[in-house]
Amino acid sequence: MSFSYVSHLYCPQCRETYHVEGKNQLCVCGSPLLVAYKMDELKENVKPESLVGRQADLWRYHELLPVQNAENVVTLGEGFTPLFQMKKTGQNMNIPNLYMKDEGLIPTGSFKSRGAAVGVSKAKEVGVEELAMPTNGNAGAAWSLYCAQAGVTATIVMPVDAPEITRKECTAAGASLCLVNGLIGDAGKIVAQAVKDYQLFDASTLKEPYRIEGKKTMGLEIAEQFNWEVPDVILYPTGGGVGLIGIYKALQELQELGWIAEDKMPRLVAVQAEGCAPIVKAWEEGKTSAEPWQNAETVAFGINVAKALGDFLILDAIRQTKGCAISVSDETLLEELNTVASADGAFVCPEGAAAFAAARKLREANWIKEDDHVVVLNTGAGIKYPNTVEVDAPILEKDAKIVRDA
Amino acid sequence: MSFSYVSHLYCPQCRETYHVEGKNQLCVCGSPLLVAYKMDELKENVKPESLVGRQADLWRYHELLPVQNAENVVTLGEGFTPLFQMKKTGQNMNIPNLYMKDEGLIPTGSFKSRGAAVGVSKAKEVGVEELAMPTNGNAGAAWSLYCAQAGVTATIVMPVDAPEITRKECTAAGASLCLVNGLIGDAGKIVAQAVKDYQLFDASTLKEPYRIEGKKTMGLEIAEQFNWEVPDVILYPTGGGVGLIGIYKALQELQELGWIAEDKMPRLVAVQAEGCAPIVKAWEEGKTSAEPWQNAETVAFGINVAKALGDFLILDAIRQTKGCAISVSDETLLEELNTVASADGAFVCPEGAAAFAAARKLREANWIKEDDHVVVLNTGAGIKYPNTVEVDAPILEKDAKIVRDA
Numbered sequence: 001m002s003f004s005y006v007s008h009l010y011c012p013q014c015r016e017t018y019h020v021e022g023k024n025q026l027c028v029c030g031s032p033l034l035v036a037y038k039m040d041e042l043k044e045n046v047k048p049e050s051l052v053g054r055q056a057d058l059w060r061y062h063e064l065l066p067v068q069n070a071e072n073v074v075t076l077g078e079g080f081t082p083l084f085q086m087k088k089t090g091q092n093m094n095i096p097n098l099y100m101k102d103e104g105l106i107p108t109g110s111f112k113s114r115g116a117a118v119g120v121s122k123a124k125e126v127g128v129e130e131l132a133m134p135t136n137g138n139a140g141a142a143w144s145l146y147c148a149q150a151g152v153t154a155t156i157v158m159p160v161d162a163p164e165i166t167r168k169e170c171t172a173a174g175a176s177l178c179l180v181n182g183l184i185g186d187a188g189k190i191v192a193q194a195v196k197d198y199q200l201f202d203a204s205t206l207k208e209p210y211r212i213e214g215k216k217t218m219g220l221e222i223a224e225q226f227n228w229e230v231p232d233v234i235l236y237p238t239g240g241g242v243g244l245i246g247i248y249k250a251l252q253e254l255q256e257l258g259w260i261a262e263d264k265m266p267r268l269v270a271v272q273a274e275g276c277a278p279i280v281k282a283w284e285e286g287k288t289s290a291e292p293w294q295n296a297e298t299v300a301f302g303i304n305v306a307k308a309l310g311d312f313l314i315l316d317a318i319r320q321t322k323g324c325a326i327s328v329s330d331e332t333l334l335e336e337l338n339t340v341a342s343a344d345g346a347f348v349c350p351e352g353a354a355a356f357a358a359a360r361k362l363r364e365a366n367w368i369k370e371d372d373h374v375v376v377l378n379t380g381a382g383i384k385y386p387n388t389v390e391v392d393a394p395i396l397e398k399d400a401k402i403v404r405d406a
Numbered sequence: 407m408s409f410s411y412v413s414h415l416y417c418p419q420c421r422e423t424y425h426v427e428g429k430n431q432l433c434v435c436g437s438p439l440l441v442a443y444k445m446d447e448l449k450e451n452v453k454p455e456s457l458v459g460r461q462a463d464l465w466r467y468h469e470l471l472p473v474q475n476a477e478n479v480v481t482l483g484e485g486f487t488p489l490f491q492m493k494k495t496g497q498n499m500n501i502p503n504l505y506m507k508d509e510g511l512i513p514t515g516s517f518k519s520r521g522a523a524v525g526v527s528k529a530k531e532v533g534v535e536e537l538a539m540p541t542n543g544n545a546g547a548a549w550s551l552y553c554a555q556a557g558v559t560a561t562i563v564m565p566v567d568a569p570e571i572t573r574k575e576c577t578a579a580g581a582s583l584c585l586v587n588g589l590i591g592d593a594g595k596i597v598a599q600a601v602k603d604y605q606l607f608d609a610s611t612l613k614e615p616y617r618i619e620g621k622k623t624m625g626l627e628i629a630e631q632f633n634w635e636v637p638d639v640i641l642y643p644t645g646g647g648v649g650l651i652g653i654y655k656a657l658q659e660l661q662e663l664g665w666i667a668e669d670k671m672p673r674l675v676a677v678q679a680e681g682c683a684p685i686v687k688a689w690e691e692g693k694t695s696a697e698p699w700q701n702a703e704t705v706a707f708g709i710n711v712a713k714a715l716g717d718f719l720i721l722d723a724i725r726q727t728k729g730c731a732i733s734v735s736d737e738t739l740l741e742e743l744n745t746v747a748s749a750d751g752a753f754v755c756p757e758g759a760a761a762f763a764a765a766r767k768l769r770e771a772n773w774i775k776e777d778d779h780v781v782v783l784n785t786g787a788g789i790k791y792p793n794t795v796e797v798d799a800p801i802l803e804k805d806a807k808i809v810r811d812a
Contacts, residue, residue: 052458053459056462056486057488074751075490076490076508076750076752078488082462082463082482082484084481084482084483102482102483104513105483105511105512105513106511107508107511107751107752108753108789109510109787145747145751147751148747148748149750150751155808157802157808160801164792165789167797168789168792168794168795169753169795170799171795171797172744172753172794172795173747173748173753174747178799178800178801178808179799179800179801179802180801180803180804180806181802181803182803182804186804190802190806190808193807193808194807194808198810337578341575341578341579342554342578343555344482344554344555345480345482345513345552345553345554345556345579346482346513346551347514347578381515381787381789382575382578383515383571383787383789384789386570386574388574388578389577389578391573391577392577393573393576393583393584394584394585395584395586395587396563396584396587396596398587398588398592398595400596401600401603402561402584402596402599402600402603402604
């Protein structure tokens with residue numbers, strides 16, 4: 001019985017393979033690498049029942065994760081976030097079986113912690129001492145904090161417009177933080193240069209193979225929380241798209257293990273903002289990769305990614321699952337954010353709100369059917385985005401009374 | 407098999423009893439009321455093993471909670487927060503077995519959600535349509551959001567100095583929010599008047615009996631997460647003190663059920679800030695209740711409570727468990743906040759940081775022994791308190807390079 005059944009790395013483009021002992025980055029051909037497991041052995045030794053009674057975090061799936069020695073696990077108790085019905089919002093949209101998986105309830109208040117927990121643990125395992133990454137804020141915050149625990153030095157570069165709280169998190173963690181007058185692509189260029197200049201490990205999205213394994217656990221959890229059935233539709237706010245790629249990978253692996261049925265795959269939906277919708281454009285044009293989006297701008301900062309390195313994997317996942325890509329306006333998503341909070345009491349992040357708004361649009365278009373079981377990923381806590389809500393409250397003096405309108 | 411084994415309410419001062427079907431507030435004698443359960447029946451029908459495989463939230467303990475009909479449960483997936491070892495912080499303090507229970511990983515990013523989930527569910531069950539409460543921010547945010555889901559109208563009054571994000575949460579939830587130029591006590595007076603003027607249900611701390619039942623689940627979880635052993639010491643940042651009272655109640659109930667040993671009760675520690683330490687003062691003076699603290703002020707706003715209605719219950723819990731009360735300065739707790747983040751990667755709230763700082767002090771005084779198993783309650787997410795961290799990061803232009811010091 002191994003802690004991990006990891007086997008090797010492979011390239012989804014040129015099929016080259018690599019050992020998992022190295023400080024692996026991209027394939028020699030330039031493609032992201034994916035992680036393979038010894039599935040036959042795993043299938044033999046581990047069953048869904050094996051999970052019962054295990055800790056309620058993502059490490060309950062350790063056999064299907066790449067960390068080989070439990071001592072290298074860096075953890076803040078992340079994962080196994082709640083999945084629950086959004087009754088009133090669902091009624092309101094005429095999707096009676098509408099669910100939310102709330103990734104706000106995770107360390108750092110963002111699903112980025114999943115990638116960081118697994119990515120940093122594996123980096124520690126292979127001996128990485130210093131890493132660098134560009135970020136729209138949340139990933140940098142998460143990697144900084146997990147790196148602190150692991151004793152790995154982190155250099156983080158983020159746009160000046162990234163949510164302000166995330167720079168506080170990087171600083172508290174003791175990371176080396178730079179802000180850039182630009183977008184995440186500009187941060188990426190600065191990181192690429194620093195990686196060369198100082199021989200750092202490049203932890204950029206998909207430039208190391210393990211972040212996706214952390215994100216994959218969202219898919220494992222959705223399946224387990226639905227008691228190894230799967231929903232009909234999963235909506236995912238898509239920037240770099242690692243979560244969507246990860247969920248698709250998880251579902252494929254679960255099918256291979258026979259833990260979920262082979263004849264039903266949820267339709268995966270990539271949700272973007274109208275101000276930055278390269279995947280939607282590529283999808284609508286029937287392309288297999290996306291062009292960089294010009295003048296990208298949206299209040300849903302986490303999905304403000306003009307060019308995703310894994311665009312071909314996102315588009316493939318959507319296509320294979322009979323899903324789609326759809327965009328919503330900032331105005332629409334902000335309105336949805338308030339609707340969801342006042343109806344069901346969930347204060348979601350703008351990216352999550354975009355996914356709810358997309359569900360509404362897809363139901364109106366009858367792409368989502370009334371009896372579909374639909375899961376929206378809320379990728380972070382609304383409390384990280386104070387600017388999404390305007391407050392208009394009276395300030396009373398100590399001796400004042402509340403006077404209601406007649 | 408009942409969903410709840412709730413029996414009745416009783417007064418811990420005058421021993422009067424009440425039915426659980428009413429919209430109960432304080433006892434006629436002015437004391438808070440506590441909830442009693444049919445413990446013999448419960449002991450007969452429910453065992454620790456009954457919990458295995460149940461959902462990872464606080465409703466897994468539904469038999470020991472007051473909501474009688476599952477349909478009245480208002481939930482956002484709260485509870486069963488992670489409890490994990492703080493290895494480097496523990497080494498640093500010479501407390502090798504130092505643990506944190508992270509209440510940041512809960513809806514609204516604050517442990518107040520526990521009280522709100524159970525309190526609002528029960529309010530819904532007994533037919534409350536409108537409630538009001540004073541708050542230092544987080545409780546108001548939590549009650550607003552759960553009330554939204556329950557369809558209960560909420561009126562919230564909080565100091566202007568309360569964490570700004572909490573007023574956004576109230577607003578998003580659609581609550582009626584007032585700010586007051588003063589402290590929570592002043593907010594309490596305004597609420598008391600509004601309760602009279604408009605016949606509202608008073609959801610102030612301990613003025614309704616069910617919030618404490620929600621908070622109690624922290625104690626149930628700690629026991630279950632330690633596999634029905636208990637730690638030696640639990641440190642709790644204490645404002646109104648409901649959590650501490652609740653944890654003590656939980657441990658007593660678990661002893662009565664025989665789920666934990668009767669001969670070991672953790673020493674409970676009430677942690678306060680030097681700028682507002684009424685419980686510490688009363689404890690040091692050997693009193694059974696506390697006097698209002700003058701000119702209360704601390705950066706740990708959640709524990710800025712000059713007078714706690716349940717002071718006598720807090721002091722009794724500390725005394726009965728051979729615990730203590732201790733205060734730390736704002737400077738010390740802010741320093742500890744950064745130490746914990748950079749050592750173990752946990753970005754805690756200032757109240758949680760106070761509890762870590764108190765653990766350090768108590769270890770130095772040898773009140774905590776080296777082999778004690780110590781649990782610190784981090785009562786909320788650090789991301790709700792952006793002002794605890796100063797950022798000093800360079801802003802680069804797009805074509806800049808990172809230059810390291812030689």
